[in-house]
Amino acid sequence: MNATNHSKAAHEFLRDPQRAAWHDQTLWMVRSKRDRMAARVPEWEQLREAASQIKEHTLSQLAEYLEQFADNAEANGIQVHWAADGDEHNRIVHGILERHGLRKLVKSKSMLTEECHLNPYLQQHGIEVIDTDLGERIVQLQEKPPSHIVMPAIHLKRAEVGEVFHEHLGTPAGLDDPQQLTEAARQHLRNHFLTADAALTGVNFAVAETGGFVVCTNEGNADMGAHLAPVHIACMGIEKIIPKQEHLGVFLRLLARSATGQPSTVFSSHFLKPRPGQEMHLVLVDNGRSRQLARLDYRKSLACIRCAACFNTCPVYRRSGGYSYSYFIAGPIGSILAPNVDKAAHSSMPFASTLCGSCTSVCPVKIDIHAQLLKWRQEITAAGHAPWWKKAAMQATAFIVRRPFLFRFSGWLARKGLPLANLLRLDPWTRHRDLVDAPKQTFREWHNQQSSKAPVSSENRVNPVQKEPTPTP
Amino acid sequence: MSRATILNAVRQAQGVSPASPQHEARMASLLDLPAIASLPEFIATLDLIGARVIRGHTMTEAATWLRENIPATASIASNIPELPGTLDLHIIADPHALDGIHTAILPARFGVCENGAVWLDETELGPNRVLPMIAEHLFIVIHAGDLVANMHQAYQRIGSMDTGFGLFLAGPSKTADIEQCLVIGAHGARGATVFILD
Numbered sequence: 244m245n246a247t248n249h250s251k252a253a254h255e256f257l258r259d260p261q262r263a264a265w266h267d268q269t270l271w272m273v274r275s276k277r278d279r280m281a282a283r284v285p286e287w288e289q290l291r292e293a294a295s296q297i298k299e300h301t302l303s304q305l306a307e308y309l310e311q312f313a314d315n316a317e318a319n320g321i322q323v324h325w326a327a328d329g330d331e332h333n334r335i336v337h338g339i340l341e342r343h344g345l346r347k348l349v350k351s352k353s354m355l356t357e358e359c360h361l362n363p364y365l366q367q368h369g370i371e372v373i374d375t376d377l378g379e380r381i382v383q384l385q386e387k388p389p390s391h392i393v394m395p396a397i398h399l400k401r402a403e404v405g406e407v408f409h410e411h412l413g414t415p416a417g418l419d420d421p422q423q424l425t426e427a428a429r430q431h432l433r434n435h436f437l438t439a440d441a442a443l444t445g446v447n448f449a450v451a452e453t454g455g456f457v458v459c460t461n462e463g464n465a466d467m468g469a470h471l472a473p474v475h476i477a478c479m480g481i482e483k484i485i486p487k488q489e490h491l492g493v494f495l496r497l498l499a500r501s502a503t504g505q506p507s508t509v510f511s512s513h514f515l516k517p518r519p520g521q522e523m524h525l526v527l528v529d530n531g532r533s534r535q536l537a538r539l540d541y542r543k544s545l546a547c548i549r550c551a552a553c554f555n556t557c558p559v560y561r562r563s564g565g566y567s568y569s570y571f572i573a574g575p576i577g578s579i580l581a582p583n584v585d586k587a588a589h590s591s592m593p594f595a596s597t598l599c600g601s602c603t604s605v606c607p608v609k610i611d612i613h614a615q616l617l618k619w620r621q622e623i624t625a626a627g628h629a630p631w632w633k634k635a636a637m638q639a640t641a642f643i644v645r646r647p648f649l650f651r652f653s654g655w656l657a658r659k660g661l662p663l664a665n666l667l668r669l670d671p672w673t674r675h676r677d678l679v680d681a682p683k684q685t686f687r688e689w690h691n692q693q694s695s696k697a698p699v700s701s702e703n704r705v706n707p708v709q710k711e712p713t714p715t716p
Numbered sequence: 717m718s719r720a721t722i723l724n725a726v727r728q729a730q731g732v733s734p735a736s737p738q739h740e741a742r743m744a745s746l747l748d749l750p751a752i753a754s755l756p757e758f759i760a761t762l763d764l765i766g767a768r769v770i771r772g773h774t775m776t777e778a779a780t781w782l783r784e785n786i787p788a789t790a791s792i793a794s795n796i797p798e799l800p801g802t803l804d805l806h807i808i809a810d811p812h813a814l815d816g817i818h819t820a821i822l823p824a825r826f827g828v829c830e831n832g833a834v835w836l837d838e839t840e841l842g843p844n845r846v847l848p849m850i851a852e853h854l855f856i857v858i859h860a861g862d863l864v865a866n867m868h869q870a871y872q873r874i875g876s877m878d879t880g881f882g883l884f885l886a887g888p889s890k891t892a893d894i895e896q897c898l899v900i901g902a903h904g905a906r907g908a909t910v911f912i913l914d
């Protein structure tokens with residue numbers, strides 16, 4: 244892995260410009276739906292502020308809330324497990340299955356299990372793992388990871404899904420109607436739900452005061468698994484805690500509107516106790532979260548509710564696709580989470596951004612994503628993970644801007660040379676687009692024209708350069 | 717095994733800054749919003765999320781609608797005594813046996829106008845938590861007076877949950893995982909009819 248990783252991978256994605264444009268437009272449509280839904284809630288900004296403060300408060304007293312949650316969950320009859328890292332998480336899940344001799348697990352969407360690489364671990368131990376979210380099932384059959392955390396197969400065209408289903412589910416060759424493909428998946432997965440030994444779900448919110456947790460889906464797959472199987476295992480990162488049940492009102496109003504532009508997910512299921520005769524397990528996972536909690540610059544990244552609004556709005560994600568990112572959570576939020584896991588391996592991700600700040604504007608919990616991206620860039624560069632040419636370019640820039648004559652000269656050169664840069668594709672940016680024409684006049688020329696009587700010089704500018712220290716009165 | 721290790725690590729990490737203040741004041745201001753439940757809004761939202769709305773004044777009208785719209789041979793599970801189903805839910809111990817149910821008839825505790833969701837917990841569901849997902853169709857009965865404006869009011873109305881499971885159910889199950897094309901009927905019900913009694 245090196246720092247050019249994202250741009251190289253994005254170059255591959257952009258080899259098919261039509262597909263890239265389609266990907267861009269599809270995600271922009273989701274972003275627009277989000278905007279329409281948000282606009283219908285007059286107190287939207289108040290909700291974001293409340294969500295942000297609830298998360299900030301919870302993170303500042305996370306240990307206390309975790310203890311309260313775990314104690315209440317245990318009192319409710321849920322078996323609580325603690326995993327310091329991904330390996331321990333996988334061992335715990337496998338241990339539960341092994342104890343009962345369970346061979347077949349149906350799984351709803353859980354980014355945490357993706358993070359811990361649970362599927363390959365269980366498969367190595369002879370467990371059959373069936374992802375049950377439609378998008379996740381499609382990419383699982385392709386033996387690929389999700390390219391988007393909410394819409395895992397957003398990068399695929401219907402004909403490609405048709406091919407996957409033809410090969411694995413036996414649908415007729417050439418069938419590419421979404422309605423019929425979904426029906427085929429429904430029947431295929433219904434069969435798995437009815438024959439599963441255990442169900443695994445993620446957790447959207449865990450409530451400290453009740454010891455219960457909430458799982459949100461549109462398809463109903465988490466519920467189908469959890470309410471049929473004799474054993475339900477829910478896995479969550481320790482940052483998913485909120486203090487009170489009434490706080491769910493704030494987060495559920497924000498989540499679906501931000502994620503897919505729906506007023507609510509179809510199923511918002513509140514699990515408090517196992518049903519009679521069922522075993523319910525909950526695995527609390529740290530895996531680097533306590534490390535991120537101690538880094539004040541990045542602590543707020545733990546407030547994320549995984550809505551992916553920042554993916555859908557990001558001009559870089561939309562035009563480069565999820566597989567261009569080196570971490571399984573792509574997009575802006577992935578780019579501030581990944582360096583905490585491995586700064587060197589994911590050193591290119593914080594650079595895969597224009598720092599336009601659109602991610603921060605749509606984030607329902609007000610994470611300062613673009614500011615954190617900039618901080619990671621500084622940290623990654625200081626740690627020596629930035630490519631040499633990037634450092635050389637910054638040093639050259641620093642050299643030039645300190646010398647007014649050189650600065651003016653290079654400005655002139657850049658304006659003259661721009662058509663040539665477009666022609667020769669000198670800048671990586673110009674591979675897929677032309678740089679805009681430079682204005683005929685420089686800012687300095689324009690400014691001098693506006694105030695022709697007082698041309699700008701170091702002596703008479705708005706903040707004159709001090710030659711002598713100002714005497715204090 | 718790792719409980720103490722994790723809690724220690726978290727305690728140390730959170731200690732690098734002072735505890736962030738409580739957020740109760742802001743929550744209170746959200747609860748004080750002048751939001752009033754409105755039946756037209758509830759109906760419009762149900763329409764938006766793909767649920768079918770039927771209005772009536774008596775349970776007899778609901779029974780008539782069901783008789784006219786559900787095949788005579790279909791298996792029906794009901795938790796509403798006035799609208800009896802074809803199978804006795806109390807003798808079904810294994811939830812797998814519910815596969816193949818054509819329609820589940822369920823009473824909703826209350827509805828939420830802003831998102832078209834209805835609240836059901838084990839009081840309404842009975843012991844079969846999987847019923848609203850495993851049935852092919854849902855027939856939900858709700859009283860027009862049992863509406864709240866938004867989710868803040870919804871949680872106030874729920875208060876402290878005294879059963880082991882409850883859910884907000886908003887329309888039929890759906891997916892848009894193939895090219896963002898909306899398909900109604902993913903793993904849960906293919907259709908949801910909400911019968912509003914007023």
